Amino acid sequence: MTQINTLVLCMDTPLKSSELARFRGAVNAVISSHNILFHNHNGQYFRYAYPLIQYKCLAGKAAIVAIGEGVVAMEELFAGTDFSIRLGKRTIALQIESIKAEEVKVSQSIVPIVYQLFDWLPFNEANYEHFVSISRMAERVELLERILTGNILSLFKGLDVFIGFPLHIEIVHYVQKTPVVYKGVKLMRFDVSFMANVLLPNYIGLGRHSSVGAGLLIRKNNNIQY
Structure with missing residues (x-):
């Protein structure tokens, strides 16, 4: 394999870097399958390989970056939630601001x-x-x-x-x-x-x-x- 596919999902949701771990937990709470790629552990086992779904703060807003197999797994997020999450004491309706896909040929x-x-x-x-x-x-x-x-x-x-x-x-x-x-x-x-x-x-x-x-x-x- 010499190609890397990525998907960058940017939300219209203000987020601080200190809230990223909570953001990850909130997203996982609304995914019914509990796919290990979203959190790198399933309660019993840890996935120690490179993380294929990553949670970011881009320009002060929440974002999710999916890489390789993580791009396919993102379908579960779109299918399994109304994009309302609980972040600390706040209930937030996530609004998608942009979706960027990239195919990088590694050479x-x-x-x-x-x-x-x-x-x-x-x-x-x-x-x-x-x-x-x-x-x-x-x-x-x-x-x-x-x-x-x-x-x-x-x-x-x-x-x-x-x-x-x-x-x-x-x-x-x-x-x-x-x-x-x-x-x-x-x-x-x-x-x-x-x-x-x-x-x-x-x-x-x-x-x-x-x-x-x-x-x-x-x-x-x-x-x-x-």
Whole structure:
């Protein structure tokens, strides 16, 4: 397989990034099949592969991004709900603002493609300790590039996409942001600009907690504001 299909469902519903986990739970509450792709666990088992349905905050509004098999699963959302959800103490009637479909053929790009990655959470405990122990900026960038390369390869593996060329990633700029707390754990996050020799889909997530908005990937020529 060398093609990745995505579907971006944007709602006319204001949403804060801090509400994304609740938004995911609210959407799952109205899906009768309890399809594991919508939440990555079914009460007994966890799905540890790359998340194929992801919950985003795009331009301050709620959105759902489906990838690969997740695109087909989205039919259950359209068929199984009147688009009314319970978000905390609020009952919200979701209104679709736009639907964007994209087919990306994964192939080597001769000219590097520039991307921006927002609120990326790259570290587990081991590589976090390694990162803070490094004093030289160039070595820190090299570590981040290795982790980002691994994130992209994990995306390909989760979608059964195989590339026949070496993946080359170059981080050109990064900003370390204030840490975010997820389930009581403080995580270091970054905004990153990088170049890659492969075309990737817009709006997908990379890195930890990508199912709930972290690591939002945007090709730089997009005009949506974040």
